[in-house]
Amino acid sequence: MNKEKLFGLKPNFITVAYAQLIKSAIFLRYWIKPDEKIFLSSKPSPTFKELEIFQRGDGCQVDKGILVGTIRMGYGHHRMAYAVYSWVLAKKGKPYLHDLLGIESNEAIAIKEIDGLYSQMSRVSSEWGGAVEWAWGQITAQGNIGSLYLSTILAESYANMMSDLSRSLPYISTYPLNGQVAVEAGFTNVIHLICDNYPQYYLLVPGALNLVQSPASYHKFIDMGVPKENLQIAGHWVSEPIVTNVEADSKARLDRIEKQKPKRLLLPIGGAGAQKNYTISLIDKIKNKLKNGELHLFINTGDHANIFETLKTEMGKMGLNYHVVTDWNTLLEFCKSHSFESKGDSKIAPVTLFSYSNYFEAFTTTDYLIRVSDILVTKPSELAFYPIPKLFIRRVGDHEAASAFRSMELGEGTTECREPEHAFEMVKLLTEQNQILQRMNECVIRNARDGIYDGAKNAVEMTMKSL
Secondary structure (H helix, E strand, C coil), X not given: CCCCHHHHCCCCHHHHHHHHHHHXXXXXXXXXXXXXXXXXXXXXXXXXXXXXXXEECCCCCCCCCEEEEECCCCCHHHHHHXXXXXXXXXXXXXXXXXXXXXXXXXXXXXXXXXXXXXXXXXXXXXXXXXXHHHHHHHHHCCXXXXXXXXXXXXXXXXXXXXXXXXXXXXXXXXXXXXXXXXXXXXXXXXXXXXXXXXXXXXXXXXXXXXXXXCHHHHHHHHHCCCXXXXXXXXXXXXXXXXXXXXXXXXXXXXXXXXXXXXXXXXXXXXXXXXXXXXXXXXXXXXXXXXXXXXXXXXXXXXXXXXXXXXXXXXXHHHCCCEEEECCHHXXXXXXXXXXXXXXXXHHCCCEEEECCCCHHHHHHHHHHHHCCCCEXXXXXXXXXXXXXXXXXXXXXXXXXXXXXXXXXXXXXXXEEECCHHHHHHHXXXXXXXXXXXXXXXXXXXXXXXXXCCCHHHHHHHHHHHCC
C-alpha cells in the first residue's frame, strides 16, 4: 500500500503557504497544543449498550475490538458509523466509537465550530436559494488537493486525540479527518469509508485503504491520481438490520402495492436542519391525500426542536391530525405495531412526528422507520444509497447531485425535485401508477442480490480478517 504523504501528489507553493497560514490561525484561535496528551476512557452508549463510546478520561485499557471513527457533520457520517458498528455487533465483535467531537478538548471545539458554520450555510443556502445556493454549491464541490493538504497537516496536530489507544487496533473511519488522524498517530490498519458519489481530494485518507460505494467513484479517483492499492469498491454503507431484511421488506412493499394499501412516506430532516420551508410547502400540497387516508407521512425531525415545534404549528393550520413520538421505547413499539406484517394502517395518524433530545436516537430513528415505510423522501445525502424506493427533493450542496444519479442508475430513485411542485407531481406518479413503484422495488431486490448494499458489511469483514 502507498504510504506517501498525499499519495505522492504535490500541492503548489501558494497552496502550501495558504494552508499553513490557516493552520496557524486555527491554533491561535483555539489554543491548540499538539504536545498535550489527551487520555481516553469509554462508556456504554445510552442507546446501544454493546457499543462503547470514547470520552476524555484517565486512560484507556482497550486491547481488542474495532475502533469506528466519525464526527458529527450533519447526520450522514454518524449514519455511516452506525452502519459499520451494527455489522460489528452482528458478527459478535466489540465496537468502540471514536467521535472527535465527543472528546472534551480545544481540538473538538475547533472542529465543532467549523462544522457549525457548514450547517448554518447549508440552511441558509437551502432557504434562500438563488445565488446563495449556487455559491454554496460551488464551495461544497471544490474539495481540491489544497483542502486535503490542509486537513492532513491539521491531523498531524490532532493525533494527541488518540494518545493512549493501541496502534495495532483496527480503525474504520467514516469521516476523512478521523482516518487522517489515525494514520498520523501511527495506526497500521486503517480502512476509510468515503461518503457521497462525488470524488473530491479532501474525502481521501492517504496511507489507508479507501473504500468507495460505486464504480464511477472508483474510476474518477483513479483518474485523480489515487494509487490503485489504496482504493477499492465495497458497496453502499447500509446498516445490518436493513440489509439482512431488504428482500423480505421489498416483497412486503410489493404486496402492499398489490393490495392497494395507503402509501407510507418517510421524510427525515437532515442533520443541518435545512429545507424547512420546502418541507412545509410539500406537506401543504399533499394534505388532502393525507386527510383522506391515501397517504401516511412519517417525519423524523431528529434533534431539531425548533423544526419540530414549527411543524406542529403548521399541522394545526392545515387541519392535519398528527401523532408524536419522542422517546426510544415508543419508537420501537411504533415500528413493531406498524410493521408490514401487522394490520395497523387504519390506526396510523395522517402525520407522525418524531423528535428527540438524544443525538443517537435522532439519526438512528430513520433507519428503523425505513423498514416500515414504502417511500423515502430525502435529499440526495447518504440516505440516497439505502435500499428503498426514493423520491429525491432538493439537494444541499452540488456534490449531492451525483448521489441521486447513482440511485437513478440503479433504478430505485427518482430525479431530483428542485421545487415542491415537482415533488408533489412525483408523489402522485409514485402513488397513483403502481407499476413505477413496483419496478423500483424489483430493482432494490436485484441490487441486493448483487451485493450493492453490502459496503459496510464488506468493510467489517475485511477488518476482521486482519485480526
